[in-house]
Amino acid sequence: MASSGGYTQDLPPQGGYGPIDWAKRIPKRVNGFMVFGSFIAFTTAAWVIFMHRRRIEKGHDLEVNDARIAVHPLYEAERHRMLMRLHRQNRDEERELMKNVPGWELGTFYGEPVFYNMRERFYHPTLEELYAHTKWYDIYNKAFEKLEH
Amino acid sequence: MPWKETDYLPSYEELTVPELTLTTPVMRAGALHFGKYCDNQCKEFMLCYYETMDPRKCLNEGKEVTRCGFEFFGKVKKHCADEFTKFHECIDFSSRDLIFKPCKKQQKIFDVCMREKVGIERPPVGYFSLTRVHHTERPKHTLPKIPLPDPIPDPPSVEGRIPKHKYWPKRGLFS
Numbered sequence: 234m235a236s237s238g239g240y241t242q243d244l245p246p247q248g249g250y251g252p253i254d255w256a257k258r259i260p261k262r263v264n265g266f267m268v269f270g271s272f273i274a275f276t277t278a279a280w281v282i283f284m285h286r287r288r289i290e291k292g293h294d295l296e297v298n299d300a301r302i303a304v305h306p307l308y309e310a311e312r313h314r315m316l317m318r319l320h321r322q323n324r325d326e327e328r329e330l331m332k333n334v335p336g337w338e339l340g341t342f343y344g345e346p347v348f349y350n351m352r353e354r355f356y357h358p359t360l361e362e363l364y365a366h367t368k369w370y371d372i373y374n375k376a377f378e379k380l381e382h
Numbered sequence: 383m384p385w386k387e388t389d390y391l392p393s394y395e396e397l398t399v400p401e402l403t404l405t406t407p408v409m410r411a412g413a414l415h416f417g418k419y420c421d422n423q424c425k426e427f428m429l430c431y432y433e434t435m436d437p438r439k440c441l442n443e444g445k446e447v448t449r450c451g452f453e454f455f456g457k458v459k460k461h462c463a464d465e466f467t468k469f470h471e472c473i474d475f476s477s478r479d480l481i482f483k484p485c486k487k488q489q490k491i492f493d494v495c496m497r498e499k500v501g502i503e504r505p506p507v508g509y510f511s512l513t514r515v516h517h518t519e520r521p522k523h524t525l526p527k528i529p530l531p532d533p534i535p536d537p538p539s540v541e542g543r544i545p546k547h548k549y550w551p552k553r554g555l556f557s
Contacts (some may be wrong), residue, residue, distance in 0.1 A: 242464055263442050264434070269392075292507050293481060295508050295511055296414075296556070297479075297480075297481050297505050298483070298510075298511050299413075299509060299510040299556045300410050302409070302417070302510040303413040303416060303430075304409050304416060304417070305446060306428055306444075307409070307451050309428070309520065310443075310445070310448055311401055311445045313431075313437035314397045314441070314444065315446055316437055317437055317438065318394065318397050319390055320383070321392070321393070321394065321397075323383045323385075324391065327383060331461065338386070339385065339387045340385045340389065341387035347384055348384050350384070353389075354435075354525065355436035355437065355438065356433060358384075362383065365383075370447050374524065375531065
């Protein structure tokens, strides 16, 4: 194994190793006022930047909220028209369905009114009642429409 | 359903008006200027609905809102079609929730066009989120009065019929 070719003995450097650094080293103490002062300064700077960014981000959110509120009457108007059409369709459907039943009156249970509605207020029906004359999956699709997208 | 034959429901002819067939990004892009342009109609409609809570009584106001929407988007199409298209395409393709943040550049161009050609200034941020006061000539909606039943007669007097408790304080809060 050993050969005289590229063999060199590993030796200490010329002049020997340096002295061993064994003395205890105490770092220079920082003033307490400096520590607290820098903490407060950094925190304040971060807080200012954060508030600035938050104001900008809230402005963006507020603008989107504005846009949603601004177009809401458009959607609402169209939705009311669709709703009234559905109410009318339901009444026509009921008239067609119950025409062979003797003694049946529309909107009542054999002549007895279902609701106490002497002031002619609008009745907001439940989803089951609105979709009573449709297939079961129509009401299912309507109720879980949000899951589609 | 609770509707009798005598109850009023609007007919199909009353309910059939041309509807705005626009997608959400387009609505979102034009929303702020639309709200400013049709401020009066929108407020009238929403006030009517929240007073009556009855869609049957606010159909005309709703039709007015839709007509105003047609008028507004027609103006946009006539004068600022290019800028508006760029703006709503940016809104459509930049984010999932259709925010204005990535499209401030296009919005600025669109604003300038709307101000110079149509004459609508975009309201400051927060204008629609604040409470807005509306003055209307329409009389306030009140429900018709119905005859109330006779009031319940007053209970007989209990003076002298309740025995005084022996250890109850003579004076004080619960005397």
